[in-house]
Amino acid sequence: MNIKKLIEKISDNWAAKIICFALAIFIYIFHQVALLDKKTFSVPLKVESEGLLTPSSQIPPYVKVSVRTKSDSISAVSSAGIKAYLYLEEYTEPGIYSVPVSLKLSSDLMLVEPLEISVKPEILRVELDEKIQKYIPVEPSVSGEVEKGYKISAMEVVPSTVKVVGPSRIVNKMKRVYTAKVNVKGAATGFMQEVSLDDVNHLVKPLPESAFKVTVVVEPEQGEMKFENVMPSIVNLNPLFLVENTVPAVTFTVGGTVPVLDKIKPDDVSVCIDCISVEAPGVYELPVVYSVQPPLSVTEKSLETVSVTVIEASVMQEETEAEEDGSSEAEAEGEGVKEMEDAAAELHEERR
Template sequence: MSTMKRFFHHFTLRLIALFSALLLWFYIAVERNYETKLSLPLRLVNIPDHLIPTTPIPHFVTAIISGKGKEILLLHFASAELLLNGESAVIGLCRLPLNNRTVSLSVQTDVRILSIKNPVELLLPFDAKISKPIRVIPSLTLSSKRGYTLIGTPILVPETVTVIGPRRLVAEMSDLQTLPVQATGLTHDTTFSVPVRIPDLFGIEIMPARVNLHIAAGALVKHRLDNVPIRLIDAPPDSGWALNVNTLSFTIVGTQEEIDAVRPERINAYVSYTRFRIEQQTEIEPTISLLGNVEWSNLEPKTVHLVKQH
């Protein structure tokens, strides 16, 4: 065997021996019993269903634990928590001791809790847990594309959510808002799933946490209306005055559904006799009242005036 081959042969044997020694050391280390200090997350459990804490508990608690090295090591990988038994809680300020009788581990393990070092007890206020339906108000910035329009009022489904939490906080709540929604260039009906803004209050839960927002949009349609009756109002019965025209023509703009719903007899077109007297004008633009979001333009005639009846 050459010198180089003997070198690599001996080097390989040494590596195998070293690796075997490390494995043996690790096995002995993890099988040995240890007593150590460990900081773990704390969670409150077994609280009576009708109660809820009104302030947060510490995120982490320092405990003295005992067990085999491998079991302690597994606590980290299993995301173990310390569970504080809250079954003795009542309304008001409660003293909850932290020790090996009231605190347990959240995972199945042979590790034992010897004591809790910090904190050793909690002074925690509790209140009655109540639920209440609360109205949701959308926070919206909406616009349609040119030639289109938004139709009606956006609809939330559901319109209310259930708020669960401490009685003192829930009783004072009147409404909630969604997170801001901004939608531009809308051309058709659209639905968004929107989160409800959760108040910055401890112990508040909202169900459901999201609502559906339905926004209706559609194309604008133009339609010409002729022979729409116009009235003179507020004129004294014996004044002898009348308008110079009996009907008007104008263009209406809206969605197809809105246009189809417009009837000449349901249009309120008028001029007030009082305006002629107060404004001292001989020609006045008529007032036209339409239902819904329908708009009008291109009025003919643009103005009217008074004429004396014979």
């Protein structure tokens, strides 16, 4: 009888009692959750793709992981105890797949009670492609400008090729990869520097990932300087002779490295007519000698030889004296004529 009454009491108004029971459970759970503290971390996402396929679409490098536990335990929770993975080994055909993000907790974190953990995003849409490898050339990359008057004449990278592994759609389009920037600012001599590769598509992995040796060859630039209307000097002429005619001016171009040309002095360049072969008066075709200080050289000349009329110095002296005597006689005659004119003028005045 007592059991029957108990059942009747329980079943009496049963709908309201069930609702109250559900509310009590909800309030208890809500209370328990409210007592938990929360921490959120950005955790690196590691892609496991050791199979025949590899991702050919962008995959976020991090995922957001949220952890809830009691306040006295939350301080011991850190991102170091949480690992996030994307496992792709089970997929064997190229295509687009929805892949869940897997979490792995450290043993210390597994002992925390209670523990609520969630990850966002939970599932990633990943495009998978056939994994291939290919050897492609490595080319050096530089920044800055070498010293004025110098140039980069050659560059070499060792090793000159690198193996890249990645999705066929991307790897097949790759023609070359570049090293990180080599700074050549102000360089006036060659040098060697170890650098890594410049940023490659993160879906492609270069092998090896060690440093590459870049050798830069820096040399002076070649240039030219033009000299115009330069009067050659007469050298090696016997003192008994003189050059009667006026020799023409010459124009020539000097070639060399730009740093040397920038420092050229007047004494570094000379032009002369060598009369060493003159043994008697006459007309000679003599060489024009262009002299420059090494390492400069004459690249262009307006004249190779000039025509020179050589006479005896005594003849030139006699001619000069005769010209002076003739000039004196002419002056004397002029003075006599003037005196005669003056006398005639005076006589004319007296007769008047």
